[in-house]
Amino acid sequence: MKLVDPFRGLESMVERDVMLSRHTWYRIGGPARYFVRPGGVEELREAVARCRAHEIPMYVLGRGANLLVADEGVDGAVFHLSDGAWEDVQIEGLRVRVGAGADFAKLIVQVVRVGLAGIEGLAGIPGSMGGIVRMNAGGKWGEVGAVVESVEVMDDAGEVQTIERHAMRFGYRSANLEQRFVLGATLELREDDAEEIAKRYREVWMYKRTTQPLNTKNAGCVFRNPGGGRSAGALIDAAGLKGMRIGAAEVSDRHANFFVAHPGCTAGDVMQLIKGVQQRVMDHAGVMLEPEVKMWPLRL
Numbered sequence: 315m316k317l318v319d320p321f322r323g324l325e326s327m328v329e330r331d332v333m334l335s336r337h338t339w340y341r342i343g344g345p346a347r348y349f350v351r352p353g354g355v356e357e358l359r360e361a362v363a364r365c366r367a368h369e370i371p372m373y374v375l376g377r378g379a380n381l382l383v384a385d386e387g388v389d390g391a392v393f394h395l396s397d398g399a400w401e402d403v404q405i406e407g408l409r410v411r412v413g414a415g416a417d418f419a420k421l422i423v424q425v426v427r428v429g430l431a432g433i434e435g436l437a438g439i440p441g442s443m444g445g446i447v448r449m450n451a452g453g454k455w456g457e458v459g460a461v462v463e464s465v466e467v468m469d470d471a472g473e474v475q476t477i478e479r480h481a482m483r484f485g486y487r488s489a490n491l492e493q494r495f496v497l498g499a500t501l502e503l504r505e506d507d508a509e510e511i512a513k514r515y516r517e518v519w520m521y522k523r524t525t526q527p528l529n530t531k532n533a534g535c536v537f538r539n540p541g542g543g544r545s546a547g548a549l550i551d552a553a554g555l556k557g558m559r560i561g562a563a564e565v566s567d568r569h570a571n572f573f574v575a576h577p578g579c580t581a582g583d584v585m586q587l588i589k590g591v592q593q594r595v596m597d598h599a600g601v602m603l604e605p606e607v608k609m610w611p612l613r614l
């Protein structure tokens with residue numbers, strides 16, 4: 315029997331068995347059965363329709379800065395909104411329209427240079443605009459949600475909508491977006507003295523450089539802060555777990571909530587370390603830490 319190819323006619327945007335380790339900050343992750351790079355909204359819509367018709371699970375990949383992907387990979391379609399128009403940045407006065415695939419770190423530098431303030435405090439947070447909005451990325455110096463004016467999204471039926479600020483709720487590392495795809499966002503920034511903005515940007519960046527293991531393979535904070543003003547990193551540190559190692563995965567001795575993937579590290583190593591740290595913090599402080607990092611398709 316000849317199998318039906320679900321992406322027949324869409325070969326130019328669909329690759330098979332693409333190693334996701336090439337696309338994650340951990341440099342971990344097996345193959346995506348289908349790796350889909352649509353050139354625009356129409357192509358995206360068509361590929362999504364094919365996935366629905368063939369019941370293929372869908373995943374959306376940004377820059378992989380918050381992802382742990384299984385060593386076995388993903389038996390589904392991984393969508394990557396990158397290159398071309400997906401990375402467009404248009405600055406009009408205080409408004410900046412940014413495509414989902416744009417590199418957020420570069421965007422910060424670009425707006426700081428033209429004297430626009432509002433995201434310089436997010437220096438050192440890697441990701442795509444889509445992933446940054448979906449996660450409401452941020453920290454001590456604010457969150458992206460504070461400057462989002464609207465978000466363009468597409469749902470699984472292919473319907474595109476612009477969600478305005480008043481309808482959006484941003485929470486701790488979350489946004490109330492029900493639609494699967496973030497296509498882009500419009501930010502509203504403010505004018506300020508370019509020197510002052512650049513100074514703030516440098517200060518935050520220097521702080522990150524000295525407190526995070528930036529030249530390693532990691533995915534930022536592994537666990538969410540548990541609330542009540544407690545920090546997951548401080549709890550892990552207090553349990554004496556800096557330097558704890560399973561296989562080639564290690565709790566960073568610079569920042570206890572960052573796990574470092576050494577050469578040869580597998581998703582299995584990171585998972586075991588997550589479970590081990592969870593258990594030890596539970597024993598030590600009676601707190602069950604919840605992962606912040608997204609896992610495909612792993613389950614704790």
Ligand SMILES: Cc1cc2nc3c(=O)[nH]c(=O)nc-3n(C[C@H](O)[C@H](O)[C@H](O)COP(=O)(O)OP(=O)(O)OC[C@H]3O[C@@H](n4cnc5c(N)ncnc54)[C@H](O)[C@@H]3O)c2cc1C
Pocket residue numbers: 339373374375376377378379380381395414438439440441442443444445446447448449450451452453487494495496497526528532533534535608
């Ligand atoms: C060194 C380092 C430092 C970090 N510091 C911080 C920090 O200070 N604060 C912070 O909040 N985070 C931090 N992170 C985590 C990471 O930067 C953020 O979570 C970021 O938002 C991830 O964006 P991404 O594009 O890489 O998303 P990915 O990791 O690719 O995906 C993350 C989630 O977003 C979804 N997603 C991605 N793109 C889209 C899209 N277009 N449409 C819909 N959903 C999408 C994915 O499906 C997934 O659920 C850090 C990470 C690293 C490696």
